[in-house]
Amino acid sequence: MFTNMLIFAAILPGPEVKGLPVPTENNRQYTYKCNALASWYATLLLVAILHLTGIIRLTILADQFGSVLCVAVICSDILSVIIHFYAIHTKQTCRMTHSPIYDFFMGVWLNPRIKILGQEVDLKMLAEVRLSWLLLFLLIIPAALKQYEAFHTISWPMIFILTAQLLYINACMKGEECIPTTWDIFYEKWGWMLIYWNLAGVPFVYAFHAYYILVNSLRTHKPVEDTSTIFIIILFIVLFLAYYIWDSSLSQKIRFRMQEQGTYISRNAFPQVPWNVIKNPKYLKTECGSSLLxxxxxxxxxxxxxxxxxxxxxxxxxSCYQWAGILPYFYPSFFIGMIVHRYTRDMARCAAKYGEDWKIYCTKVPYAFFPGLI
Structure with a gap:
């Protein structure tokens, strides 16, 4: 899979987008070939051919879930070691500290790039946008196929979680051109934390709900019993509304930045939700030069x-409500904690960067997460 993604990244068509100037490299702007969507479609076609022809049955990934997880963990650790010492050996380190453990954890290489078929491929971008989400896809589809193989039906909770996560995966692929200007690509180095999270964390943590549904349906032999149609409909409504706000709000923010920097490109990848770009947006001009939407x-x-x-x-x-247990709530609990940490980090960073302008901005937009409440 890793080899396929490297080749796809090198040869498939896609728009080229410039990232932010890198201060530690004399404000150099790297160019990113954003062909994740083409890679996504090519992967869908390749996987369908392999499964339908019987060359590789996808259900083997469901049968060997634990083994695949172990391989992902080991490969993440090995890759982290290779990247760390290669960056040191080739003198491509950035913002080193006096703690070797911290440097290994957070990384020492800001823009890890290698040549594939004569084309530069950014490994950090590849892992964040493609490997993590495509591996998730290759884990959740086998869970549904395994349930169908056992019961000749796919339960509504399984259909729901597939829909939810395929929407998420597709959004990451279709909006790849928005990624080069984000904090992860611009500032964070590619160390064990990001490598492990992209290759072992995201795909397996996010796939947990599909496997929780699968394992419990196999254990109880009741994939469709005790399913509330009304509850599932409510979940779908909330999901689609939340997805719409998530997709369109992220698009508004990032494309505003791209318009400001002159890197904005219009794309029509499905689905392009309404109100994803603001025409003539209102913004607060700051003394440091950038603007706040x-x-x-x-x-x-x-x-x-x-x-x-x-x-x-x-x-x-x-979606796992049929079976009592707290494990399905690990991800949202972890996610809320991460969001709170990220929010406090962002607030402190923005206050230091914008100074008095940040206070004015917070007066104009006083609520953090939900207007009128918090």
Whole structure:
């Protein structure tokens, strides 16, 4: 899979987008070939051919879930060691500290790139946008196929979690051109934390709900009993509403930045939700040069995308309602904790960067997550 993604990244068509200037490299702007959507479609076709022809039955991944997880963990650790010492050996380190453990954990290489078929491929971008989400896809589809193989039907909770996560995966692929200007790509180095999270954390933590539904349906031999149609319909309604707000608000924010920097490109990848770009947006000009968006969703609260993301995470957990247990709620609990930490980090960073302008912004947009409440 890793080899396929490297080749796809090198040869498939896609728009080229410039990232933010990198201060530690004389404000160099790296170019990113955003062909994740083409890679996604190519992977769908390849996987369908392999499964339908019987060359590789996808259900083997469900049968060997534990083994695949162990391989992912081991490969993440090995790759982290290789990347760490390669960056040191080739003198491509950045912002080193006096703690070797911290440097290994957080990384020492900011822009890890290698040549594939004559093309530069950014490994950090590849892992964040493609490997993590495509591996998730290759885990959840086998769970549904395994349930169908056992019962000749796929339960509504399984259909729900597949819908929810395929929407999420597709959104990451279709919006790849928005990623190069994000904090992860611009500032965070590619160390054990990001490598492990992208290759072992995201796919297996996110796939948990599909396997919780699968394992319990196999254990009880009741995949469709005790399913409340009304509850599932409510979950779908909340999911689609939350997804719409999440997708459109993220698009508004990032494309506002891209318009400001002159890197905005219009794309028509499915689905392009309404109100994803604000025409003539209102913004607060700051003394440091950049602008703060105070229009669209962002005139009501500062982090609407976080609220929508939390709602989707809760929907994922609630899809497992047929079986009592707290494990499905690990992900939303972890996610809320991460969001709170990220929010406090962002607030401190923005206060230091914008100074008095940040106080003015917080006066204009006083709510963080939900207008009128918090």
């Amino acid at each position: 105070v229009d669209g969703y962002f005139k009501y609260c500062r982090k609407p995308q976080y609220t929508a993301d939390i709602c989707m995470a809760m929907c994922w957990a609630l």
